[in-house]
Amino acid sequence: MSRTVAYLDSTSSTRTEAYRSMSSDAVVRDAGAAFGDQFGALTFSGENMRRRLGSAVLEQLDRTVQYGEALNSSIADEVATAMKDWAIENGCTHYCHWFQPLTGSTAEKHDSFLNLDHNGQPLAEFSGDALICGEPDASSFPSGGVRDTWEARGYTAWDPTSPAFIMRNGGERTLCIPTAFVSWTGESLDLKTPLMRSNEAISKQAMRVLRLFGNDAGVCNVYTTLGCEQEYFLIDEDMAAMRPDLSMCGRTVMGAQPPKGHQLDDHYFGSIPPEVLAFMGEVEERLYELGIPAKTRHNEVAPRQFEIAPLFERANVASDHQQLLMNVLKRAASRHGFSCLLHEKPFAGVNGTGKHNNWSMSTDTGHNLLSPGKGGESNLQFLTFVCAVVRALDMHADILRGSIASAGNDHRLGANEAPPAILSMYTGAELGGVLEKLEAGETACFDSKTELDLGSTVMPTLERHPGDRNRTSPFAFIGNRFEFRAIGGLAAVAWPNTVLNTAVAQSLDYITTAIEAAVADGDTKGSLEASCVAVLSDVLKQHGRVIFNGDNYSQEWHDEAAKRDLPVLRGTADALPTLRREDVAEMFDTYGVMNARELSARIDVLMEIYATTLTIEAGTMLQMADRMVRPSAVRYATELAESCTATEAAGVPCGAAKADLTALVAAMDALGQGETALRAALDHEDDCVDTHVGFIQNTMIPHMDTVREACDAIEGIVPADLWPMPTYTDMLFNS
Numbered sequence: 001m002s003r004t005v006a007y008l009d010s011t012s013s014t015r016t017e018a019y020r021s022m023s024s025d026a027v028v029r030d031a032g033a034a035f036g037d038q039f040g041a042l043t044f045s046g047e048n049m050r051r052r053l054g055s056a057v058l059e060q061l062d063r064t065v066q067y068g069e070a071l072n073s074s075i076a077d078e079v080a081t082a083m084k085d086w087a088i089e090n091g092c093t094h095y096c097h098w099f100q101p102l103t104g105s106t107a108e109k110h111d112s113f114l115n116l117d118h119n120g121q122p123l124a125e126f127s128g129d130a131l132i133c134g135e136p137d138a139s140s141f142p143s144g145g146v147r148d149t150w151e152a153r154g155y156t157a158w159d160p161t162s163p164a165f166i167m168r169n170g171g172e173r174t175l176c177i178p179t180a181f182v183s184w185t186g187e188s189l190d191l192k193t194p195l196m197r198s199n200e201a202i203s204k205q206a207m208r209v210l211r212l213f214g215n216d217a218g219v220c221n222v223y224t225t226l227g228c229e230q231e232y233f234l235i236d237e238d239m240a241a242m243r244p245d246l247s248m249c250g251r252t253v254m255g256a257q258p259p260k261g262h263q264l265d266d267h268y269f270g271s272i273p274p275e276v277l278a279f280m281g282e283v284e285e286r287l288y289e290l291g292i293p294a295k296t297r298h299n300e301v302a303p304r305q306f307e308i309a310p311l312f313e314r315a316n317v318a319s320d321h322q323q324l325l326m327n328v329l330k331r332a333a334s335r336h337g338f339s340c341l342l343h344e345k346p347f348a349g350v351n352g353t354g355k356h357n358n359w360s361m362s363t364d365t366g367h368n369l370l371s372p373g374k375g376g377e378s379n380l381q382f383l384t385f386v387c388a389v390v391r392a393l394d395m396h397a398d399i400l401r402g403s404i405a406s407a408g409n410d411h412r413l414g415a416n417e418a419p420p421a422i423l424s425m426y427t428g429a430e431l432g433g434v435l436e437k438l439e440a441g442e443t444a445c446f447d448s449k450t451e452l453d454l455g456s457t458v459m460p461t462l463e464r465h466p467g468d469r470n471r472t473s474p475f476a477f478i479g480n481r482f483e484f485r486a487i488g489g490l491a492a493v494a495w496p497n498t499v500l501n502t503a504v505a506q507s508l509d510y511i512t513t514a515i516e517a518a519v520a521d522g523d524t525k526g527s528l529e530a531s532c533v534a535v536l537s538d539v540l541k542q543h544g545r546v547i548f549n550g551d552n553y554s555q556e557w558h559d560e561a562a563k564r565d566l567p568v569l570r571g572t573a574d575a576l577p578t579l580r581r582e583d584v585a586e587m588f589d590t591y592g593v594m595n596a597r598e599l600s601a602r603i604d605v606l607m608e609i610y611a612t613t614l615t616i617e618a619g620t621m622l623q624m625a626d627r628m629v630r631p632s633a634v635r636y637a638t639e640l641a642e643s644c645t646a647t648e649a650a651g652v653p654c655g656a657a658k659a660d661l662t663a664l665v666a667a668m669d670a671l672g673q674g675e676t677a678l679r680a681a682l683d684h685e686d687d688c689v690d691t692h693v694g695f696i697q698n699t700m701i702p703h704m705d706t707v708r709e710a711c712d713a714i715e716g717i718v719p720a721d722l723w724p725m726p727t728y729t730d731m732l733f734n735s
């Protein structure tokens with residue numbers, strides 16, 4: 001048995017010594033070796049692949065994976081056999097095509113490697129055809145009307161650019177092959193296909209920019225890079241199980257505020273509790289095996305809130321890895337007695353959960369195109385890419401807002417803890433200054449780093465980034481990438497990145513075409529620079545309004561944004577329909593990302609998911625109010641009434657108890673009225689999903705708020721021993 005396999009058979013408690021004590025330099029070097037053994041051990045990539053495939057096949061695969069060349073399907077048989085042998089050696093009996101349907105989660109249909117030979121004897125078999133194409137029944141996945149139930153045929157297609165991996169589930173191990181999922185008619189029914197198409201759209205347009213500046217030598221394509229920071233809550237699993245709202249909806253639909261929240265800022269970056277560290281250690285180990293480069297871990301702002309961030313990767317792989325990461329977090333939590341909450345707002349009044357989407361563009365030779373150059377033409381090239389993002393954000397702020405709209409994220413955006421619902425760009429002072437000059441037709445360069453003197457001779461001089469950070473901005477430039485900070489904690493990142501890529505591809509196309517035309521008009525040597533400056537200056541004049549470097553939480557910004565005519569899209573019902581506009585459909589179609597049917601289907605599915613989520617939440621709320629809150633309230637009201645009668649009979653005044661009883665009965669009345677209104681709202685029907693979602697957002701949710709308010713008031717009166725579920729204080733401070 002190889003070392004790798006021996007390691008894989010070990011349990012989480014036998015983490016290597018080197019990894020456990022990474023603090024000293026000498027050990028860090030050893031740790032490198034330990035990561036080497038561990039990293040990607042359960043993926044069919046790197047050594048696992050090289051050891052098993054011939055050089056010709058490896059070269060062909062490499063051309064597809066690294067340089068985006070078309071897949072030569074004649075290699076599939078050899079790859080499939082090698083993959084099967086490797087998987088069986090690692091304890092698999094089954095394989096599955098793993099994909100991301102429009103539900104936003106992942107799907108898998110398992111098949112065993114079993115086949116029978118002509119004598120009826122069992123043998124393990126996996127053909128190239130089975131690797132390349134699967135045929136799950138597409139009728140039970142949401143298609144947004146692209147397919148009817150009787151039009152069931154759908155295909156999964158191997159994505160060779162995202163490594164196959166072995167998923168552990170208890171003692172079982174399954175070979176998972178990342179795939180795209182399309183209908184019999186070739187329309188995408190998943191999140192991966194449009195993301196990959198949008199990457200190609202960016203690549204095509206970005207290559208034109210590189211050619212324009214003469215920087216395309218040796219570059220075959222450009223890809224987007226993605227690094228996601230995932231926040232999450234960890235609470236006691238037994239407590240979570242006692243709350244139907246957490247079990248069913250992933251968030252609490254009621255719960256009075258604890259006396260302490262995060263006012264003291266004493267949790268953020270605080271020391272990580274040992275039991276949480278043990279959980280994080282196991283998560284990282286599982287992620288390393290899957291080739292997911294987990295890098296950063298820390299306490300987040302709210303009590304029981306934490307963050308994990310892997311290193312960035314190519315967007316398609318990062319998006320698959322992000323889905324896997326959420327899955328690993330959930331499973332590991334349960335092994336440690338925790339429930340891991342990824343919902344955007346598990347606790348009202350407590351900071352919610354986001355996913356920061358660090359995004360850039362890079363050549364296949366590793367040059368980050370959003371890294372400022374040292375001046376001259378390379379800086380103009382950098383500014384061309386930046387201006388394309390400025391233009392894309394300004395032209396498509398509404399659909400980018402739409403791409404992150406969901407029932408959960410509606411609670412979070414604009415709540416002064418997360419970016420507001422207005423999309424604007426933070427450039428920082430340095431880049432902001434350069435863009436201002438550019439708008440005026442002048443060029444300016446900036447150094448990517450300056451020095452920061454700490455004023456003590458024994459302390460090192462620090463390299464300072466070209467701009468400060470702005471935690472209030474939804475879309476911030478941070479030195480060499482943009483951070484789209486408004487994505488929800490539960491979201492699959494493929495969709496917002498598809499929209500972002502397509503919008504940027506469109507602006508790269510526009511700007512390059514304009515510069516090319518301007519260059520063709522002139523014949524002087526400096527015409528490229530002059531043409532570029534003229535075009536970028538125009539772009540900034542038209543679209544610079546989307547740049548805002550102040551406090552995005554302030555009322556002044558909201559007033560200013562209104563003056564600048566920037567879209568303020570409060571909730572899903574306002575934001576999602578913007579993706580239905582004709583010019584939007586045209587853009588997706590022009591850049592080969594989605595046709596109009598594919599786009600409209602996606603919006604329908606997202607609308608349905610919103611409506612269903614809220615229906616489940618409202619139903620859960622009513623059930624908890626009826627079966628948990630009211631019975632406790634009645635018990636305590638009876639106790640209070642009996643106490644009042646007995647106290648008065650004894651000739652003692654009982655003002656306080658009477659006041660409690662009056663308040664309790666008033667809250668119970670309010671609860672009853674709220675419930676009646678909510679029940680009526682739940683019965684509301686509408687054939688048009690958009691207006692139905694509008695009704696839910698604007699009419700039904702306010703009734704839910706009323707019910708919640710009454711329940712929380714009752715919680716404040718009923719004594720702890722009569723309260724039927726764990727409170728916010730229990731979950732956030734005693735987990």
Ligand code: ADP
Binds near residue numbers: 229296310359361368
């Ligand atoms: P923060 O300080 O914003 O909390 P973290 O260090 O937690 O940042 O995470 C930053 C993320 O940005 C990481 O996932 C990192 O790999 C990613 N990142 C860095 N450079 C790039 C890049 N060029 N493209 C995409 N993501 C990047």
Ligand code: MG
Binds near residue numbers: 229356483
């Ligand atoms: Mg960040």
